[in-house]
Structure formats: structure tokens, C-alpha cells
Amino acid sequence: MNIENVLRQNSIKVTKARRTIFNIILNSENSISAEFIYNACVETGEDINLSTVYRTLELFEEKEIVDKFDLGEGRYTYCIKKNSHMHTLRCSLCNKEIDVPCPMHQVEELVKNKTGFTLTEHHLILKGICEECKNKKS
Structure with a gap:
């Protein structure tokens, strides 16, 4: 994946700090915190402020480049957004169907951080009644 192309395609100015932060997230197997990213920059001698890391992560999230996971207690982790699968909502009355993005990514991150388990699959059934x-x- 060419980092500069990804940034340009999302109308983000290419800077050394943004390339570095993107590269750290891209090469991480798990979602990572802003502090982890900052410490990785310090270890490699990059001169980046923690506030730059946070601003960059906010920008990446706004441009839908990264997923942000709320771990509770004001803690968040980030990972490169992947093409996620969809789930279907079906109305119990008229059988109308709509597809929605999988809401399980947040749960997977919470499970991983709280228990150490990495989920390999999940099954989610959503039922309800459409607005119409x-x-x-009524």
C-alpha cells in the first residue's frame, strides 16, 4: 500500500509525521493507542508531538482511513479501516431488508483488550420493525 497515494486520494497533505503515523498503524497487527504510536515515534527518533499524533488520528478517522475503538474510561485504539462485511436488517412485518456495516468490530476490540481473546468468527442476527x-x- 502506497501511503502517499492513500493520503493524496483522501485530500490529506503529505507530511513526514502523517506518513510515519500511518506506517505505524499499517504495520501493527492489533489496534493501537495514540500513546503507543507516539512512543514508537520516539523510539525511532522521529520528532513528533503527542498532540500531532492525536490531530492526525482525528483527521484519519474523519477521512475514514482508520477505525477508532472506544475501550471505555476515555481510552481509544485505532487500526487501518478494512473492508468490513455487512449485516442485513429485516423487518419482521414487511420483510424489507437493509444492509448495515458490521457493529462487531468494537466488540472484538473490547474482547481482545479485556480477555486477550482474538475472535475468529461471529454470528449476529438483527430483527426489528422498519420505520414505515x-x-x-401508530
Whole structure:
């Protein structure tokens, strides 16, 4: 993956700090915290402030380059956004279907951070009543 191309395609100015931060996240097997990224920069001799790391992560999240996971207690981790699979919502009354992004990524990160388990699969069934059917009942 060419980091500079990814940044340019997302209308992000290419800087050394942004390339470095992107590269650290890209080469991490797990989601990582801003502090981890900052410490990795310090270890390699990069002159980057922690505030630069946070601003860059916010920009990457805004441009949908990274996923941000809320671990609770004000702690967050980040990973490169991958093409995620979708789940289907089906109305119990009219059988209308809509696809939604998988909400399990957050749960997977919480499980990994709390227990050390890496989930290899999940099954999620979502049922409900669509807005139109709800309005008809009213």
C-alpha cells in the first residue's frame, strides 16, 4: 500500500509525521493507542508531538482511513479501516431488508483488550420493525 497515494486520494497533505503515523498503524497487527504510536515515534527518533499524533488520528478517522475503538474510561485504539462485511436488517412485518456495516468490530476490540481473546468468527442476527411499519401501527 502506497501511503502517499492513500493520503493524496483522501485530500490529506503529505507530511513526514502523517506518513510515519500511518506506517505505524499499517504495520501493527492489533489496534493501537495514540500513546503507543507516539512512543514508537520516539523510539525511532522521529520528532513528533503527542498532540500531532492525536490531530492526525482525528483527521484519519474523519477521512475514514482508520477505525477508532472506544475501550471505555476515555481510552481509544485505532487500526487501518478494512473492508468490513455487512449485516442485513429485516423487518419482521414487511420483510424489507437493509444492509448495515458490521457493529462487531468494537466488540472484538473490547474482547481482545479485556480477555486477550482474538475472535475468529461471529454470528449476529438483527430483527426489528422498519420505520414505515412502525408508523402504520401508530
